[in-house]
Amino acid sequence: MEESFENLSKHKKTCQRTVPCQFFAPQRIEEALEILSRYGKEIKIIAGGTDLLIQYYDRLYEVGSWLDLKNIKELKEVKINKNQMEIGAMVSHAQLENSEDIKKYYPVLSQAAADIGSPQIRNRGTIGGNIVNASPAGDLLAPLMAYDAQFKLLSTQGEMSVPAEEFFIGPKKTILEPVQLLTRIILPLPSERTYGCWIKIGKRKALSIATITLALVVEMDEDNKTVKDVRACLGSVAPTPIEIKEIRKKMRGKDFNQLDFAELGQIVEDKISPIDDIRGTREYRKDVAKNIMINALEEIDSSFGGRINE
């Protein structure tokens, strides 16, 4: 009861807004941070708007003010800095899809971006928006976790760096404070012997929200057959994107040729607890999770010439 009263009063407050709705589009990050520290929760940060304007489709009038990041050029850059890649939060899905550097170093991320929505959505939607929106079905989230991404959060109080897996705390919930801005996504440059596979299952190719996604990234040792490290990350199977850590335990240090793909698929099935929803049942998702894990391992296997005959 208490909670519903609280909601009512919140609603009243937004409906009786007397301050005119404002639109800010600063050119510098510092200005954006100033505005954020001044308005906090009263302002909506807008990047591509491809999630936000759907969310506010029939209640745009509720938004107090907008902070548009479109004029901040440094948020649109993709650059290599020493041994890491820095991706600005305003980099669009189309940019990720087409960037030669992203295709070369992070093919799983590039392919995931290519599978988002439609050309219209990919031209506007951004990596930062996908992260901050924190949908359990966000297509870029499992790939970012699989590549060990760190997110840079900036406020007038300073900068902090958060690993992807600590950033998401629930469906559409993150640790981001209203005064903080996600500015950059940092990815370590992978070694040359890193292989990846992206699989998205949805009802149709275009404009589908994922029923399940898998981003599998395997790094081999110098012999190119011993597994040095691996991350199997899934979307749409839990309140947040998740890594199946047991896969790492099971595969690390093993000869890739000796792995039992069916067993690894079973581990993925056992370790997820998806829900029934409009895009698929729990049972379906569990079956598919196993099968796409096996498919992904087979694809990585064939990407370096198939298993060696004994």
Next chain:
Amino acid sequence: MSKLMIELTINGKKRKVKTTASTRLLDLLRDDLHLTGTKEGCGKGECGACTVIMNGELIASCLVLAPQADGAVITTIEGIGNGGHLDPIQEAFVETGAVQCGFCTPGMILAAKKLLKENPHPDEEEIKRGISGNLCRCTGYQKIFDAVKLAADRLSSRNGGRGEKDA
């Protein structure tokens, strides 16, 4: 709600428009500028009826706030073709029967325009991907594919193999 002034170049003409912070670009085009060729279907970016070309990119105008388009260069369906003369893409749509109820057509034409500008000789898969953000509930798409192919052939023969000219 306070008014704010934005300036855009629409179909080659500079326009200054008074709008509000929460007005969608789609509503600005239709209601303020009376460019009603741009349609609203779902209002959620899924159907493509509101597609326009903004700063050279295909976008859904229902998912852009008008002030986000401040300073932008926009082409709507009214900017395609020249007065009484249809654009070759429009001609191809008419000839192949790719227009039935017509509601998706403005968005489809703009998606085709953008596709052929970037890729003058698309194969069937590339055409499918190029118009994947635009739904048509009448044609079953085959005639739209035919139209895009016909337009591609004509444009490349007219422009000496170079394909679509600048929009």
